[in-house]
Amino acid sequence: MSSRAMEKESYTEFSTRVHGQVTPWNRRPITGTIEVTRRCNFSCLHCYSNLPADDAVRKCELSLEEHRRILDEIAEAGTLWLLFTGGEIFVRPDFMEIYRHARGKGFLITMFTNGSGITEPIADELAEWRPFAIEITLYGHTRETHERLTRAPGSFARVRGAIERLMTRGLPLKLKTVVLRENVHELWDMQRFARDLGVEFRFDAMINPRLDGSRGPLATRLEPVEVVELDVLDRKRADAWQSFCEHFNGPPQPPGREDCLYHCGGAVNSFSIDPCGRLGLCNFSNAPGDLYDLREGSFREGWERFLGGVVERRVTRETKCTRCHIKSLCGMCPAYGEMEMGDPEEPVDFLCHVAHLRARVLGIEVPRHGDCEYCEGGKRFGKMVADAGRLRDVGRRLPFNC
Ligand code: SF4
Ligand code: SF4
Structure with a gap:
């Protein structure tokens, strides 16, 4: 995988x-x-x-x-x-x-x-x-x-x-x-x-x-x-x-951190260094304000002070991702949002579609999490359910009980 x-x-x-x-x-x-x-x-x-x-x-x-x-x-x-x-x-x-x-x-x-x-x-x-x-x-x-x-x-x-x-x-x-x-x-x-x-x-x-x-x-x-x-x-x-x-599977953030922008291991237990010596959360996270120049300072300074500040950033608005329980099935993160939508907080439709379809095929319940096209009542829900039914037939080994 x-x-x-x-x-x-x-x-x-x-x-x-x-x-x-x-x-x-x-x-x-x-x-x-x-x-x-x-x-x-x-x-x-x-x-x-x-x-x-x-x-x-x-x-x-x-x-x-x-x-x-x-x-x-x-x-x-x-x-x-x-x-x-x-x-x-x-x-x-x-x-x-x-x-x-x-x-x-x-x-x-x-x-x-x-x-x-x-x-x-x-x-x-x-x-x-x-x-x-x-x-x-x-x-x-x-x-x-x-x-x-x-x-x-x-x-x-x-x-x-x-x-x-x-x-x-x-x-x-x-x-x-x-x-x-x-x-x-x-x-x-x-x-x-x-x-x-x-x-x-x-x-x-x-x-x-x-x-x-x-x-x-x-x-x-x-x-x-x-x-x-x-x-x-x-x-x-x-x-x-x-x-x-x-x-x-479950709530995207521990209690008290629901409004944090980052929810991965970046700057918590991992880091990335680009070819020119800039320290960041991961190699997809490329915004200049999120990078620390290791030519100007030490790794310890960059890790403790600089990335310690980046990881505490908060979202500026609530989106359908904020309370989404299937975030772990989805690659959506601020770096992906920045690359595909030009906005770290904007949900990426491709990822959302894949995650909801995957959850449906695996038999995972998706609690409501705001205005989402792929949830019940959403304008793309019906087509997604039909596709999931077809895929389950293809597999003949589902449903999983997750
Ligand atoms: S994906 Fe292809 S072009 Fe890109 S770094 Fe790897 S080998 Fe090179
Ligand atoms: S893009 Fe969709 S599936 Fe992914 S975290 Fe956001 S709401 Fe959930």
């Missing part, structure tokens, strides 16, 4: 078990994401962040020395888990030096990569300095589909070569895909490919606009009914949603 909401919540579950209850009053930077670059050698149709590999933006990226200083400070603050992501991490020729420094500090490290930069020497080095996980995204099961999506000739063979190198060395590989109109017909072949290799596989169909405001990626996005149909067709995924909602 791979929606951002589920990844955040499963991490919350883990950190609660290991570290005890972490609340906004008891904040700890347990996990961090470091985007080492937004440059990439692929040019994927759906990508929310990539810039050309030789883009002038590299002049603003943190240097190796700055990375080392920040990693030292993060380790000092007690962070355990680090994710290195991009763009494409291996576009930076010094990425392995950044990685080795982080590894030497004892972090548990996951890296997200398109795989194309994993040469024999890099695979050897990774075998010597094993990460916690290496996640490679597949974009298609055939070369035609993969390269139609990445717009990078030769990319399919390079990614398959990297997978083989990692498998040969017994490295902790995971595969995943992002499901788009262009590759949905090959989804189950990709899943079978991963299963035959004996590696974990997950997929995500939640596409958002680019961080620079372009809505181009939305042209590749599936319809809400197609997104939920994928849940129904994948028994493991449906079971994961069922178990997830058993744990997390």
